[in-house]
Amino acid sequence: MVVFVLGHLFIMHYQHVPASTGAAFVGRRWAGAAWRAFDWVLLALALSHGVAGAHAVLRERVRGPRARTVLDGAAVAGATIFAALGTLAVAAGSRAAGGSPGPLSVHAWIPAALLGGLLALATLTYLALLGVAAAAAAYVLRRFPAGRWSYPGQWAFALNRIAGLGVLGFLLLHVADVAMVPFAPDLYDRTVAGYALPYLAPMEILLVTAVVYHALNGLRLMALEALDRRAARAHVLSFAVVVVVTALLVIPSVVVLLQGRP
Amino acid sequence: MIFRVKRFDPTCDRRPSWRAYTVDVRPKMSVLDGLFWILEHADSTLSFRYSCRAGMCGSCAMVVNGREALACRLRLAHVAAPVHVEPLRSLPVIKDLVVDMTPFFEKYRAVDPFYRAEDPAVTGPAAAPAVVRPESRELVDLQLGCISCGACYSACPVVALNPEFLGPAALNRAYVLSADEREPAAGDRAAAILGDGGVHACHAVGNCVAACPVGINPLLSIQLLRKGATDR
Numbered sequence: 062m063v064v065f066v067l068g069h070l071f072i073m074h075y076q077h078v079p080a081s082t083g084a085a086f087v088g089r090r091w092a093g094a095a096w097r098a099f100d101w102v103l104l105a106l107a108l109s110h111g112v113a114g115a116h117a118v119l120r121e122r123v124r125g126p127r128a129r130t131v132l133d134g135a136a137v138a139g140a141t142i143f144a145a146l147g148t149l150a151v152a153a154g155s156r157a158a159g160g161s162p163g164p165l166s167v168h169a170w171i172p173a174a175l176l177g178g179l180l181a182l183a184t185l186t187y188l189a190l191l192g193v194a195a196a197a198a199a200y201v202l203r204r205f206p207a208g209r210w211s212y213p214g215q216w217a218f219a220l221n222r223i224a225g226l227g228v229l230g231f232l233l234l235h236v237a238d239v240a241m242v243p244f245a246p247d248l249y250d251r252t253v254a255g256y257a258l259p260y261l262a263p264m265e266i267l268l269v270t271a272v273v274y275h276a277l278n279g280l281r282l283m284a285l286e287a288l289d290r291r292a293a294r295a296h297v298l299s300f301a302v303v304v305v306v307t308a309l310l311v312i313p314s315v316v317v318l319l320q321g322r323p
Numbered sequence: 324m325i326f327r328v329k330r331f332d333p334t335c336d337r338r339p340s341w342r343a344y345t346v347d348v349r350p351k352m353s354v355l356d357g358l359f360w361i362l363e364h365a366d367s368t369l370s371f372r373y374s375c376r377a378g379m380c381g382s383c384a385m386v387v388n389g390r391e392a393l394a395c396r397l398r399l400a401h402v403a404a405p406v407h408v409e410p411l412r413s414l415p416v417i418k419d420l421v422v423d424m425t426p427f428f429e430k431y432r433a434v435d436p437f438y439r440a441e442d443p444a445v446t447g448p449a450a451a452p453a454v455v456r457p458e459s460r461e462l463v464d465l466q467l468g469c470i471s472c473g474a475c476y477s478a479c480p481v482v483a484l485n486p487e488f489l490g491p492a493a494l495n496r497a498y499v500l501s502a503d504e505r506e507p508a509a510g511d512r513a514a515a516i517l518g519d520g521g522v523h524a525c526h527a528v529g530n531c532v533a534a535c536p537v538g539i540n541p542l543l544s545i546q547l548l549r550k551g552a553t554d555r
């Protein structure tokens with residue numbers, strides 16, 4: 062999954078900027094069966110991983126068998142709906158032609174709703190980031206007790222969750238917007254053009270950061286578990302390595318973003 | 324040195340509050356000594372728990388400047404001022420720095436934390452002395468010294484988020500017993516280890532490793548249980 066995710070990220074955020082990847086770009090890519098297979102496998106892996114992760118996070122807070130059954134059902138239903146939507150788009154995608162109207166083009170509210178969702182997600186992400194910055198400032202200034210933030214593992218854990226939930230939120234919006242490619246290419250272009258809003262620029266950088274960090278941190282945890290006693294005290298060092306490597310990998314995408322934005 | 328102590332008496336307070344005390348610090352004083360100074364010179368109503376004062380009983384585990392520690396072992400020379408002292412987290416406060424350890428020990432009990440060599444061939448009157456390979460004890464002995472102070476339980480964010488999670492100490496105990504070659508198969512303990520609150524609920528945060536005052540690595544025990552290292 063890491064290979065598929067980082068491959069997709071490289072194409073969308075290192076070779077191109079998202080605002081320039083309209084329906085024509087997606088249509089060209091989906092003209093070949095290999096890319097469609099790539100995107101479908103990515104969709105299946107990312108969606109199942111994301112929904113399972115969010116389900117695990119929510120299950121910690123939801124008590125009682127009835128509430129948990131509702132949660133389980135909602136997770137399965139949500140994953141099924143978005144998997145079906147994405148599969149439909151990938152299957153029908155080769156018909157896309159940039160800028161031209163499709164059968165759903167009359168529904169002009171769709172791009173506005175998707176952009177609204179993206180702006181809301183960006184706002185939530187910025188607030189979460191402010192929360193993390195406040196925790197860091199409190200730790201540095203020692204104005205009040207640092208909570209569990211004095212443990213490096215707490216940072217790794219919190220960042221992993223924030224990154225995972227943020228990426229899942231974006232993934233769901235992304236599946237919904239890509240589903241417009243075959244059925245309303247003009248609306249898809251309008252949605253993608255909205256990505257160029259200056260307010261969303263930090264969100265794009267944070268998205269890349271979140272994906273890279275979440276992937277590397279997952280690999281880190283797998284490696285630590287595989288090595289068990291040979292890496293018994295390597296948690297802090299390996300977290301530091303993940304943070305540094307994430308920063309190094311994100312820098313080129315920031316350069317691409319700043320150069321490529323209109 | 325300024326001490327800020329989290330005070331709370333559930334019988335009369337609505338919520339916890341921080342109270343500051345200026346402690347006359349002498350060389351080699353520990354955090355526990357600082358609390359005694361407050362008790363004797365500033366506020367005789369302060370409650371805290373202690374017993375051995377030698378880092379062996381685990382009674383004086385509390386949170387000092389955001390990290391779990393044994394107050395008797397932590398020298399003030401190694402603590403940044405102001406010293407924030409709080410009770411252990413994820414446990415109900417009885418008063419001030421004294422917490423009710425019942426939830427901790429209930430979860431501990433859930434893993435059947437007793438040595439049960441029920442196989443008569445191993446422990447019966449006619450049984451030959453059990454042969455224990457030294458290499459099988461290598462890791463078990465390292466993980467055996469838990470003093471049940473609750474520091475790892477308090478430091479674990481998963482315990483705070485997921486009340487079903489048994490916690491690092493209980494699962495470490497489960498590993499120590501399950502890895503004991505003299506014990507029969509895990510039996511009932513396996514259900515707890517693999518259940519909703521068992522090893523698969525751990526997110527490998529690692530706070531327990533950093534918090535343990537006696538140097539145990541509960542996360543390693545959890546990882547080994549998860550990998551089936553104790554399957555027989």
